[in-house]
Amino acid sequence: MAKPAGKTKTKGKSRTRRKQPLRLRAWLARWLGRALLAALALILGLVLLFSVINPPITHTIWSEYRRLGKVERDWVSLEQIAPVMARSVVAAEDANFCLHWGFDVNAIRAAIGEGLGRGASTLSQQVVKNVFLWQGRSWIRKALETAITPLVELTWSKRRIVEVYLNVAEMDEGVFGVAAAAEGYFGVTPDKLSAQQAARIAAVLPNPRERSASDPSPRLRKRAAAIMDGAATIAADGRADCFE
Secondary structure (H helix, E strand, C coil), X not given: CXXXXXXXXXXXXXXXXXXXXXXXXXXXXXXHHHHHHHHHHHHHHHHHHCCCCCCCCCHHHHHHHHHHCCCEECCCCHHHCCHHHHHHHHHHHCCCHHHCCCCCHHHHHHHHHHCCCCCCCCHHHHHHHHHHCCCCCCHHHHHHHHHHHHHHHHHCCHHHHHHHHHHHCEEECCEECHHHHHHHHHCCCHXXXXXXXXXXXXXXXXXXXXXXCCCCCHHHHHHHHHHHHHHHHHHHHCCCHHHC
8 A cells, every 4th residue: 555645755854854964974074184185285395395495484483573563583504503503402402313303202201200391392393383383382283293293304304404493493582593693692693603602592492582692690601501511512422413
């Protein structure tokens, strides 16, 4: 016996209603997947581009410009920077820079064991944060930093990582890069920096707004002296070879 026409129509409408949420979820999943692939392609493209082209701006530089109304910045190649300046920032921030591929496992373990909030980030991670991401502490930023760092290590030379770091790091309030810092603090070009001057610039990191290389506190003088010793040590034991 044939089913009533009304019941058949009701069942058809019910199936249609069930299919609509499924189609919406499939559409959202498809577009989210495309957006993720596009973001990954953009990041990879920027990493490759900045391996040979100097980053024109960073989120931090832009933020400081908006806050202060101006920033100081002059890009210089690594050849135009005193070698002791490169050794000083490596000694201060990542003494094992030449020995790892983006992450210093021993430093991470030490930081966790001592409950430190800082001290485990390598120079490579700091370059990723400064060039591609933003300042501040968040799990999202840290996850992105962890994902991008191996790409940078894979496609950039160690010299390139040091060069970019020395040109994008904030070294005084609104002052980015060693060229502007050398001029602002000591009135010299970066290739003329002495070991002491280089160590004092490295010593203001990572709090350049609260420290001064030209008017150092006793604590900063002590840190700068330790950095001078560290720079000499990594030059002597070969831990500076990968960027010199």
